[in-house]
Amino acid sequence: MAWEADVVIIGTGAAGIGAMRGLAGSGMSVIVLEALPRLGGRAWTRQAAGVALDLGCGYLHSAERNPWVSIAEAAGIEIDRTPPRLEQAAREFRRSCRRACCSTPSLRALDCPHSRPRAGQ
Incomplete structure (x- = not known):
């Protein structure tokens, strides 16, 4: 059996479903391959004791830029x-890290990932 398509989407997790939605109405021929007997990839719901x-997935991260938010x-x-x-904790760490290791020459030598070379140093 030979199959031909403009686009082949492998998997029906979030990315695969997003690709399908993006291609809907494009006029392109699309084949979708999924190994499981259901859609959703890691995100799925089961009934247990009613x-x-x-x-799997239980949240939408990066709401400010996640395309699933509008869906x-x-x-x-x-x-x-x-x-x-x-x-928030990561932001606070980066702020404190810049104050401590990036402003102290002896600590800058520890190769802090947030340190920036400063003029004249």
Whole structure:
């Protein structure tokens, strides 16, 4: 059996579904290959003891730039745009790191990833 297509999408996880949506109405022929008997990749829901149990992916990260946010909002899902604590902690670390290691010549020698060469040093 021979198959021909302009585009072959491998997998129906978030990226594969996004590719399908992006190509819809493009006029291109598309073949989608999926190894599992369901769509969704790592994101899926199972029923356990009468309760929906989300397995794998359970959130949309990077809401400020994630293309799935508009899809979720269109489906009536509320999006929490609060930055994750880990992201806030990383920002705070980078700020404190710049103050400590990047401004202290002896610590700059430790090759801090945030250090910047300064004029005259």
